[in-house]
Amino acid sequence: MKRIKMLLVAMLCVVMVFGAASVPVSAEVIEVEKPAEPKRITITDIGFDKPAYHTNEDITFHVKIDGLSNKDIDNIGYLIGRLERKTCKLYYNKEKDMFVGKMTAEKKECKRTITSISIYSKNNENINSLYNFQNYYTTILVVNNNCADGNHTIYKDNWTGSSTNFPCTESWIETINCNICNQVIYSRIIPALGHEVSDWVIKKRATFSQNGLEEKICNRCGDILQSRTIPKLTPTSKLKFKKKSITIKKGKSIKLKYTRKPTNAQDTLSWKSSKPKVVKILKNGKIKGLKKGKSVITLKTNTGKKAKITIKVK
Ligand SMILES: [Zn+2]
Ligand SMILES: [Zn+2]
Secondary structure, eight states: HHHHHHHHHHHHHHHHHHHOOOOOOOOOOOOOOOOOOEEEEEEEEEEESSOBBBTTTTTEEEEEEEEHHOOOOOHHHEEEEEEEEEEEEEETTTTTTTTEEEEOOOOOOEEEEEEEEEEETTTOOOOGEEEEEOSSOOOOHHHHHHHTOOOOOOOOOOOEEEOOOOOTTTTTEEEOOOTTTTEEEEEEEEEOOOOOOOOOOOOOOOSSSEEEEEOOOOOETTOEEEEEEEOOOOOEEEEEOOOOOOEEEETOOEEOOOEESSSSSOOOOEEEEOOOEEEEESSTEEEEOSEEEEEEEEETTTSSSSEEEEEEEO
């Protein structure tokens, strides 16, 4: 029975495989090249030969692209850089390894932003789809007769910092830039500030069984500057009253004497009277007899050591 079942399954498989692979005789299969993934390229430099131009002056515009092979460069006819409504054609310059183009500054003073770079083949075909720009790029063309003569305009004390993520240990640069062409006019180095050291901060408290840890950190950047161990706490090893029992008069109070070793023990003590109506616990080991009777006073550490004394009140 099992064999027959297996045979049937096998036959079904054969039918399925051949059925799927067969193509009607009249159909035709067209095989084409799989389109290549767009190539990743990066604009590493984009700009002009001067920070600002006179009206009607000649301008050289350049674009440097990383990620292009020699074959790509052979295929590229030119780039079109678009400055808002104005365009500029750029051709590959082998010596500079850049695309370079010439244009003329506008007739009036203005600022223009580059809004796009397009790539064209030698047949004037837009081949942007073959490439994938990995970065956002922007540059501004400044036509300003004043800046072009080297007479820039700045805002007073308008220092802006490039800043650093590590102001404690790294210096950084601040600049004042021309507010028309953005050229750096003044620059200064702000030295590293140095760490701002905190007091000791406990990271882990010491217990009777484990060491603790404390640190000095920088209040500005949070770096750990110093750390040290806090030794384990010292427990009481011996706790004993000087006497086993004491008799006092009703209404009197006395201080109970006891020995505790070592003297630097850090555990806490607690007092208890078995009959608080007979003997009352006051502060700092003092007791008071309230009425005739007997009470057992227990002195205890939080680490488990105990001592007892009997108080008779008459
Ligand atoms: Zn300027
Ligand atoms: Zn710091």
